[in-house]
Amino acid sequence: MNKTTVFCLLQVSFTKYSSEYIVFGHGLYYNNNILFDVARGDSLIFKASFGHGGIKFTKPFEHRRTVFENIDPPQKVNISLRVFNDEFAVPTVNVGDTVLRGARIAATAGRYAVPIYSSLTGTVCSVTREKIEIENDFSGDDCVVLPNFPKKLFESSSDEIISRIRLAGITMCGDGFPLWYYLKESVGAADELIINAVTDIPGVACFFSSVLKDPERFIGGVKIILKALGLRCATVAVDDSNSDFIHFIKNMQETQDVIDLKIVRSKYPQSDSRLLIYALGGPSLPMGHRPFEIGYCVVGVGECEAVYDAFVYGKQQLDVDLAVIYDKKRDAIFVNVPIGTQFSHVVGQIVKNRGDEYRVVLRGAVPRGKFVPDDVGVSASERTIEILKDNRVLNVKNTECIRCGRCVDVCPMSIMPLYLYKAVVNNNRRECVKFNIHACCGCGCCSYVCPSGLPLFENIFQNRIRR
Amino acid sequence: MNMNLFSIIENKQRRYTRDSATGRIAIHSAASTDTTLFDYIVAAIPLIAFSFASYGTRVLVVFFLSVISQLFFDLWLTILCGEKKIRIKMDVVVSGAIISLLLSPCVPYWGPVLVSFITSVVEFIQSGLKIKIFNPLAFGYCTVAAFFSKHLEIFAAPHTPLSVSSFFIDSDSVKGTILAVESLVSENIETINIFDILFGNRAGTIGELSIFLLVCVSVYLIVRRTITWHIPVAFLAVAGLVYIVFPQSPVSVEYMIYQLFDGMTITVAIFLASSYGATPVTSNGKLLFGACCGFLTAVFRTFFGGYSAAAYSVIIMNPFAVIFDRLTCPDAFGNIFLRAKKRAERVRSHRVER
Numbered sequence: 152m153n154k155t156t157v158f159c160l161l162q163v164s165f166t167k168y169s170s171e172y173i174v175f176g177h178g179l180y181y182n183n184n185i186l187f188d189v190a191r192g193d194s195l196i197f198k199a200s201f202g203h204g205g206i207k208f209t210k211p212f213e214h215r216r217t218v219f220e221n222i223d224p225p226q227k228v229n230i231s232l233r234v235f236n237d238e239f240a241v242p243t244v245n246v247g248d249t250v251l252r253g254a255r256i257a258a259t260a261g262r263y264a265v266p267i268y269s270s271l272t273g274t275v276c277s278v279t280r281e282k283i284e285i286e287n288d289f290s291g292d293d294c295v296v297l298p299n300f301p302k303k304l305f306e307s308s309s310d311e312i313i314s315r316i317r318l319a320g321i322t323m324c325g326d327g328f329p330l331w332y333y334l335k336e337s338v339g340a341a342d343e344l345i346i347n348a349v350t351d352i353p354g355v356a357c358f359f360s361s362v363l364k365d366p367e368r369f370i371g372g373v374k375i376i377l378k379a380l381g382l383r384c385a386t387v388a389v390d391d392s393n394s395d396f397i398h399f400i401k402n403m404q405e406t407q408d409v410i411d412l413k414i415v416r417s418k419y420p421q422s423d424s425r426l427l428i429y430a431l432g433g434p435s436l437p438m439g440h441r442p443f444e445i446g447y448c449v450v451g452v453g454e455c456e457a458v459y460d461a462f463v464y465g466k467q468q469l470d471v472d473l474a475v476i477y478d479k480k481r482d483a484i485f486v487n488v489p490i491g492t493q494f495s496h497v498v499g500q501i502v503k504n505r506g507d508e509y510r511v512v513l514r515g516a517v518p519r520g521k522f523v524p525d526d527v528g529v530s531a532s533e534r535t536i537e538i539l540k541d542n543r544v545l546n547v548k549n550t551e552c553i554r555c556g557r558c559v560d561v562c563p564m565s566i567m568p569l570y571l572y573k574a575v576v577n578n579n580r581r582e583c584v585k586f587n588i589h590a591c592c593g594c595g596c597c598s599y600v601c602p603s604g605l606p607l608f609e610n611i612f613q614n615r616i617r618r
Numbered sequence: 619m620n621m622n623l624f625s626i627i628e629n630k631q632r633r634y635t636r637d638s639a640t641g642r643i644a645i646h647s648a649a650s651t652d653t654t655l656f657d658y659i660v661a662a663i664p665l666i667a668f669s670f671a672s673y674g675t676r677v678l679v680v681f682f683l684s685v686i687s688q689l690f691f692d693l694w695l696t697i698l699c700g701e702k703k704i705r706i707k708m709d710v711v712v713s714g715a716i717i718s719l720l721l722s723p724c725v726p727y728w729g730p731v732l733v734s735f736i737t738s739v740v741e742f743i744q745s746g747l748k749i750k751i752f753n754p755l756a757f758g759y760c761t762v763a764a765f766f767s768k769h770l771e772i773f774a775a776p777h778t779p780l781s782v783s784s785f786f787i788d789s790d791s792v793k794g795t796i797l798a799v800e801s802l803v804s805e806n807i808e809t810i811n812i813f814d815i816l817f818g819n820r821a822g823t824i825g826e827l828s829i830f831l832l833v834c835v836s837v838y839l840i841v842r843r844t845i846t847w848h849i850p851v852a853f854l855a856v857a858g859l860v861y862i863v864f865p866q867s868p869v870s871v872e873y874m875i876y877q878l879f880d881g882m883t884i885t886v887a888i889f890l891a892s893s894y895g896a897t898p899v900t901s902n903g904k905l906l907f908g909a910c911c912g913f914l915t916a917v918f919r920t921f922f923g924g925y926s927a928a929a930y931s932v933i934i935m936n937p938f939a940v941i942f943d944r945l946t947c948p949d950a951f952g953n954i955f956l957r958a959k960k961r962a963e964r965v966r967s968h969r970v971e972r
Contacts (some may be wrong), residue, residue: 208793223739291884329623437952445955513645521647553651553709554750556899569899583753602651607646612795 152365175362201426204563205418207598219360219472219485222500228271228491230256230283234263235328236365242283248275249288253295253467258282263329265320268295270469270489282528296465304335304378304462306309311339312379319461320531326452327532330458334379334448336441344377344385346410347427348452350393350611351419356507359396360485361472362452366399370406372455375462377409385410390417420519422596424449426563433556438564438592453534468531475501477538491528498538519595556596560606564590567599568597568607575614583614593617622915652708657844658889661835662715668831669824673723676780677824682723685714686709691738691891699742712733713737713755716889719825720759720929723780724787732766733758750939756890756932760796763926769882771925773821820828823884836888845892848901852908853887854878860916881919886928887911902946903939910935 170292176582212309232240238314240257250256250269257267269285277284300307300315316573317331331421335510350359373385387410389397400412415430425436426448437444455473460466471490473495494514513520514527520537553593558568574582593612601607641708643796669677692710717733743749763770772787774780780787814820818828826832858874867873869959878884891897898907914931918924 429951435954437950437953437956440952442957550651551745553654553894554897554899555654555894556904557845559899560901561848562949565941566897566950567947570943586947587953590950590952593952595645599647600649601646601651602654604644604646604650608643 153541160170194574201418201421201430202563202611203565204596205420206561206599212422215464219487220498220501222285222486222488224271224498225489225492226291227284227286227493228489229493229526230267230285230491231528231530232257232267232283233327234259234261234265234267234283236325238263239280240265240267242278244275244278246275246278250275250285251295253469254286263332265317265322265329265331268450268467268469270491274442291563297461297467299465304375307378309379309381312375313338315461316379316458319457319467321454321457321461322531322532324453324532329603330450330454332548333405333441333443333450334376337443337448338380340443340446341380342382342446343448344373344380344389345424345427345431345447346373346385346452346455347422347424347449348389348393348396349415349417349422349427350390351417351421359393361456362396363399366403368459369452369455370403370409371584372457372459373461375458376407376444376450376455386413386431387411388413388415388420388431390415391514392417402549413455419596420563420592423563423592424596425544426453427594437569438590462479466582471531471533473528473529474535475495476535477502490531493526493528494536495521495526497536502538513539521595550605552603555602557600557602560601561596563594564592566590568611571611572605574605588615626639629942634714636639647955654844655708655712656689658712658893661713661827661839661844662719664831665719665825665827665835666715667722668818669827671819672776672827673780677723677783677784679727679728680723680725680824681715681718683727684717684721684734687731687734688717688738690715691735692741693739695742697745711740714742714879714919716755716757718891719885719889722770722773722823726769726776726786729766729770730895733762734760746850750896752936753890753893753895753934755893756886756929759890760929760933761924763929767924767926773823775821776819778828814873819962823882823885824891826882829879829884830886832888836884839888839892844902845888848904849897849908849911850884850887850890852905853891853912854884856909856912857883857916858912860920866919866920877916877919881915881925881928886915886932890929890932891935896939898939898942898946900943900946900948902948903942906942906946907939908937909936961964 185318188313232242234240238259238261240259242257244250244256245315250271250273252269252272254269255266256269256275259265270283271287272290273287276286295316297315302311304312312550313331315334316334317329321330321335322328323330352362373387377383377385387400387564389400389412391397391414397412397414400410413431415427420426421430424442425438427449428434428442428445433447435444436445440489457466457468461468468530470487473486473488475486476483486497486501488497507542514523514533520535552569552572554569556569564566564587569582570590571586573579575588588611590609593608593610593615597607597611598605626822633649666677666681687704688710692707693704695706714734717730717737721729721733735758740754740757744752744754745853769786774787806895816828819832828926836845836850840847843912858878861874861877862870865873887908891908898904911928914934915928918927918930922928
């Protein structure tokens with residue numbers, strides 16, 4: 152008896168009781184939400200989420216603190232010139248030049264072609280292929296803004312809107328993909344816009360406070376992106392832990408016709424765009440493919456607000472809202488810093504008595520976080536940093552795999568990390584292909600739950616990129 | 619000595635580990651190997667305590683003997699291999715505890731020592747070769763049970779205080795009868811009360827006196843995610859099915875229930891078949907593994923008899939664990955899309971050729 156036969160039996164039994172259940176392919180759907188997919192080994196329990204795998208954090212951090220903490224402006228910024236992948240912007244300034252905040256300092260003619268702006272008023276002190284260092288001269292709040300948008304929004308075409316987004320230099324959260332290129336690909340191809348407002352990692356949701364404070368920015372940004380894509384309505388996906396956000400959006404009159412609210416279960420890594428599409432009833436999309444290929448476009452809340460700023464105030468993307476976690480017992484702290492601020496400055500400002508206690512900085516939060524050296528600058532795609540006590544990093548020799556199978560249980564991509572780790576360590580290419588190494592999304596669930604402390608996803612994801 | 623039980627229980631912080639070879643840092647949850655395996659000891663404590671209440675101090679002697687001999691043989695082999703860092707490993711303590719659950723309280727004192735010796739040797743050979751073919755614990759138990767079944771299968775009647783000092787207990791002196799296949803086939807089946815089996819008023823091994831307690835323990839282990847439900851459920855379901863289809867007694871349902879509650883079937887399903895190592899890791903593989911074990915157990919007990927049939931079935935199925943994993947390897951997320959894309963490309967190229 153194969154899977155399809157089992158499914159036919161299930162179909163009969165379900166349709167007997169309710170006509171709202173639909174069987175399509177290997178999946179069972181209820182009201183257009185996927186319940187489970189036998190091909191991926193999902194169980195029969197109802198899940199308004201991506202189904203198999205994932206971690207549910209039992210005690211999430213408090214992340215609804217609405218007050219941003221003020222920190223001193225940095226002495227110096229390191230602005231990275233990397234646009235995406237191997238494309239670098241070419242600097243248009245020289246050492247010793249004085250630049251204003253918002254002045255263009257580099258440009259590209261490549262595929263992604265995003266301009267890069269200075270986030271401080273000051274003097275350029277070094278220029279290399281990879282980064283530009285600018286020293287702050289604390290001379291005031293002078294700022295270069297973009298020229299006014301010549302037309303009214305409802306008269307303008309989608310190309311004009313996208314070129315404006317490109318001029319503002321907006322990049323996407325996470326991998327730093329340029330937003331204009333993403334939208335350009337999606338025009339015509341995508342017939343559904345999903346706004347990703349899911350907070351699966353504790354402390355990541357610094358956008359909630361800004362939405363609650365000024366909802367016009369968020370709604371306006373959504374409308375502009377809808378206009379660019381030629382769509383009428385957007386789906387906002389929120390997880391069930393953010394009840395105040397859900398309540399707020401539901402009660403707003405002006406959102407009724409543009410926003411369709413969908414609630415998903417809060418489970419890590421639900422904010423991954425592929426898993427979000429799957430949870431909302433779409434097909435499964437493999438890694439390395441972008442959502443427009445299956446008719447979807449997924450945009451974050453921060454991007455919507457940045458788009459609104461670019462159109463209404465003529466602002467480029469110069470600042471980043473960061474959620475900083477440095478102690479388990481306290482709330483995440485929100486700060487607004489210019490792009491390129493060194494991590495050491497942020498950490499030093501927040502943890503005054505830093506000393507030896509807090510030393511290791513994680514870019515991103517647990518479990519996906521990566522460790523960074525202090526002098527690296529904050530990039531535009533950064534949303535969360537986590538600061539750890541140094542004594543909590545143990546120098547241990549990895550123990551052996553005890554084959555408990557927890558990594559297999561939590562993997563949202565339904566791959567087998569323990570066999571893949573073995574294959575990667577032994578450099579066995581054939582085994583890697585057999586166990587679907589291409590599907591690893593690098594969420595870090597397997598490493599997080601591993602009782603033996605093996606660096607599973609670190610090895611698997613690195614090898615996947617090299618392939 | 620590197621074991622502090624309090625730190626194991628109270629360590630709720632995340633662990634950040636730096637790999638000494640590559641320098642890469644990985645982040646892990648609070649559950650370590652020691653905390654995971656410690657759940658087995660927590661599960662074993664009520665079973666041993668219940669047995670202690672029924673049989674007296676000899677149960678504790680058997681328990682400590684198996685744990686200490688496991689530790690001793692492990693240390694001895696570690697020193698023999700030339701390792702300088704000596705520490706108490708949690709998995710060794712857990713092995714000792716489970717050995718004592720599999721044995722009768724009347725077992726001669728060399729019983730646990732011999733099982734521990736074979737278990738340690740098999741574990742060392744497998745860890746040296748970096749393969750996991752057999753569950754060392756099941757291997758040790760089955761080897762001893764194969765040669766000394768007469769000595770292992772002496773059972774005492776319930777609530778009989780056993781003498782600690784006598785090395786060997788004669789089967790005639792304790793007069794315990796267990797629910798063996800022979801007694802089930804005969805008319806004795808009417809005389810056995812189901813509540814006696816459920817609440818431990820019967821003869822049996824240290825682990826398997828009260829079925830109710832065993833079920834509670836298995837629920838604890840499943841809730842703590844130390845084991846999953848797949849193997850025990852598939853094991854017992856398939857074994858029960860075979861007993862019902864081929865009943866050796868006029869009362870088939872009762873026969874099935876008594877067969878499942880006897881011969882360490884539940885103990886083996888929870889503690890040997892579900893333990894880590896030589897078992898599959900995918901959920902479908904676990905179901906298949908449990909079903910095969912249950913089928914073999916039922917066949918052995920129905921047609922050949924034998925108290926240790928369940929442990930033998932685990933040993934037979936262990937080498938198939940990796941094969942089951944490969945057979946039931948789940949389809950990765952997005953593979954449906956890739957296959958559809960490939961098919962579309964093939965169709966397109968076909969059209970161009972025409």
